[in-house]
Amino acid sequence: MPQALTVRRLTRSYGSRKAVDALDLEVLEGDVYGFLGPNGAGKTTAMRCILGLIRRDEGEVTLLGDTDPVRQRRGVAAIIETPAFHDWMTARQNLMQAGWYGGLSGSSLDRAIERVLERVGLVDRADERTRGYSLGMRQRLAIARCLLGEPRMLFLDEPTNGLDPAGMKDMRDLVRSLAMHDGITVLVSSHLLAEVQAICNRVGIIDRGRMRAEGTVADLLKSADQPVYRVRCASAVALAEALPAESFTVESTDGDVLLVRTALPAEDLNRRAFELGFALSMLAPVERNLEDVFLEVLA
Template structure:
């Protein structure tokens, strides 16, 4: 395995006598989109602030390409681009002027690089318009372009789709995937939109009460559950329910001429064969994949993620 782009090693944060972050350890690799989720007050923003050096660590270390944020801050943070909360731009300047202004603060950013990031986030058309006229989605993309000027190895985005309409969310999602794949950047996204995280990320870390309670591949998070929700339209419906109970010890719910049941996926063909052998007509079988949301609500034991 290659060296992690970013690694958190037993990171802790205490404010007063309260332990906010209780020893977080995980790593993120180049070319990966890592989702960072959890309920309100779980410690997401505190952790991100420590990752980007806006808040000191009470214990542990954050290493970026092997450089410690504690002992070699400048070398470590040079590899990080970040948007924490909303990207702030000068509204009276054009998008290009904003990027030029920020580029002057960073050694070695060329006009060619400015043009590269403009193309990367798809802002070629409106880049010469004043930023004050930009939509929220365009401002987010300009913020990402700014964060990418110095070719960071790690891009940290705190709620990048916050306040966007569905088209804007889809747009940002596409650019984030493109960045990871084409620029080989490690992207860390904090979000409470689980459906978006599921479509955008390769792996997800779930934080609760300052502790990482699960890290999982997105595909594995849903594939791991073998029991699935099934709806069957069959006739006679009462006979079908009776057969399920007698042959499989399944108590199905009957409503609107449909059976609702939870069953192991591999059992579904056997149930259909059994129905056919009992002269029960089957009109439709619908299987619902367990969602990421279901999976994480199970882990959190709550009904809200914020």
């Protein structure tokens, strides 16, 4: 798959502090790429550098096959931090103004506005002033504004931040659809790990300005050194004390349930418990999620 974005050793400093530190990043065409990290990790600064909104100190950015900063912008659109509108104007009027600035006019602009309003589900609310819009509606309108230019790649900075559950689902569905049906490559920065796992096929985890892990969600979920098993036993505390520490790590005990980490197969854990005189009523692998990976990477 061709690369939509390649970043090599991107660096940006503020005084003696490196907000972005020799960052490498790759996004493939068609990806919904989750750009993860704790607050203050450098995600927004990195995105601003990639988009040319602030100057980078070092590094190379190839965006949509081009290294020229001016040409790069022709195929991309972005929502960085909280989108702003003229709130005394309607959604349609805001889009009309954005279209004018983008070189559209007349019937071409009218058709483009109808197309993007339909795409984000705001046709019925298009003639309301945006001051009455919910946060979720404002985010969808911001995406509509981006879509006026028919971008090949879309950058979204914390798009579900502050949304209620219904708004988060709407945004998830929209982002998935943009990638699947419109062929738009999407980079989503977020610290909401469950949201990223729900919509992204590839992720990069950044901390203190550096890339700590990158790959497909499936590969990262399989990357643990040792799996964890949920074990139920009538004498759970006694079993926890009896299991040899060199082969088994008991991570927690809750009533009659243990979480046991081991590099050995599940049947070896079951056999060892039996040899120690314990009968297991449950032995099941614990499914990892992106939060587990995130915490391990940043530990």
